[in-house]
Amino acid sequence: MKLRILIAVALGALIMFAGYAALFIAPDEATMHAIQRIFYFHLPSWIACFTAFTVVFVANIGWLATRREKYDALAVSAAEVGIMSCTIGLITGPLWAHPVWGIWWTWDARLTTTFILWLLYISYLLLRGLLDEPARRATLSAVFGIFAFLDVPLVYMSNRLWRTQHPQPVILGGKNSGLNPIMAKVLLVCVIAVLAVMVLVLIDRYRLELLRREADGLRLEIESRSAIPAGDSGD
Amino acid sequence: MTTPHAAWILLTKELRLELRTRELLNATIVFSLIVVVLFSFAFDPTAAEARRYGPGLLWIAFLFAGSLMLNPSFAREQANDTLDALRLAPVPPFALVLGKMLANFLFLAIAECVLVPVFSILYNVSLAGIVWRLIVVLFLGDAGLVITGTVFSAVSAHARMRELLLPLLLLPILAPLLIAAVEATASLFADPPALDRTWLSVLAGFDVVFLTASWILCDYLLEE
Numbered sequence: 001m002k003l004r005i006l007i008a009v010a011l012g013a014l015i016m017f018a019g020y021a022a023l024f025i026a027p028d029e030a031t032m033h034a035i036q037r038i039f040y041f042h043l044p045s046w047i048a049c050f051t052a053f054t055v056v057f058v059a060n061i062g063w064l065a066t067r068r069e070k071y072d073a074l075a076v077s078a079a080e081v082g083i084m085s086c087t088i089g090l091i092t093g094p095l096w097a098h099p100v101w102g103i104w105w106t107w108d109a110r111l112t113t114t115f116i117l118w119l120l121y122i123s124y125l126l127l128r129g130l131l132d133e134p135a136r137r138a139t140l141s142a143v144f145g146i147f148a149f150l151d152v153p154l155v156y157m158s159n160r161l162w163r164t165q166h167p168q169p170v171i172l173g174g175k176n177s178g179l180n181p182i183m184a185k186v187l188l189v190c191v192i193a194v195l196a197v198m199v200l201v202l203i204d205r206y207r208l209e210l211l212r213r214e215a216d217g218l219r220l221e222i223e224s225r226s227a228i229p230a231g232d233s234g235d
Numbered sequence: 236m237t238t239p240h241a242a243w244i245l246l247t248k249e250l251r252l253e254l255r256t257r258e259l260l261n262a263t264i265v266f267s268l269i270v271v272v273l274f275s276f277a278f279d280p281t282a283a284e285a286r287r288y289g290p291g292l293l294w295i296a297f298l299f300a301g302s303l304m305l306n307p308s309f310a311r312e313q314a315n316d317t318l319d320a321l322r323l324a325p326v327p328p329f330a331l332v333l334g335k336m337l338a339n340f341l342f343l344a345i346a347e348c349v350l351v352p353v354f355s356i357l358y359n360v361s362l363a364g365i366v367w368r369l370i371v372v373l374f375l376g377d378a379g380l381v382i383t384g385t386v387f388s389a390v391s392a393h394a395r396m397r398e399l400l401l402p403l404l405l406l407p408i409l410a411p412l413l414i415a416a417v418e419a420t421a422s423l424f425a426d427p428p429a430l431d432r433t434w435l436s437v438l439a440g441f442d443v444v445f446l447t448a449s450w451i452l453c454d455y456l457l458e459e
Binding site for chain 1 (some may be wrong): 383386387390391393394395396397400403404407408410411414415418433434437440441444445448452455456458
């Protein structure tokens, strides 16, 4: 317990430092100025989102292959964390786009893919909510989760062919790309900070899910035990 | 019994069921006609605009009609627990899914055989000279719709509110298919008409990816 509080405090300090670095240490961008600084949280949230959805995919396969309940608990937890980071990305993006592009939203490949991804995993959680029997819920939602993940490259590719406006990748994007070294360091700090927060939230959500399942199991057991004497006295 | 043979038997069973009631086909055709008619009220398109927006309209109509039509595919096996009987049959599970897919594909194709000529007449879009190429696009698009739709019909059949759930699962997954099918159809409606190979390969890729995924995952899909 003490360790967890320590970790939480350390992460709080790290994310505060990341915010400070993004606002004050990173140099001013030549054309976009202050608004560019949202990028230090936009890109990390997107990385966190993709990491979380990949965890969902792996956990879905894990459940189908092994039938261990922990994989199902991990899948639902990661889906929720992924949707949370996806939402942060979808909010910070338009905040940046409106002053820079002059519009809040455009149907560009990366934007559309992220939006479809968000819808797919919302559907995934809806499906889970509407399936009552636990083992069946885990299996059928795993099948849907795998289909949804396979869809992502197809969505991206078709949108890429269709139209694209999003800035080309700055890092590893080709010849004239590349970040100012200080910007790159600040970005690295932000990626680590955001990913660390997401992992902490994921671990907590996963523990909560396991506890919830244990509580449900205990409740069922209590009900089945108390039902027997009541039935006897009724005879 | 081999997979194709078992799938064929299931297909004939589905067709016999449908020929006796005709409820699925009638509802699908009428629904897609309504979409086409309402579109004219909503946008009041000229002939040039119909050519421009027609492909999108057609595929939206197919997607919505498909997501309604695919719903009973597995759900109606539940009324008399006939899905359990199918599961007990000594055939590979993929044969059951494949049979359903083929039947749904036929139903959708029949509905389109009615809808496309009606669309062509109502919106003055001539199909002369592009019929065969249009069939190729429709074939690949319908295949993707039916492959994912049949699998999700099996998923949603066990859920509460399944009629509402299936479109929620299906329509976002179909986003790449919609883009590719609309663009491929649009290049056919353009002057001069052309068969866009890029979009056809996206459609074919979609079909192959999800047919393979259904083949791998069908054991889990149908287990009790």
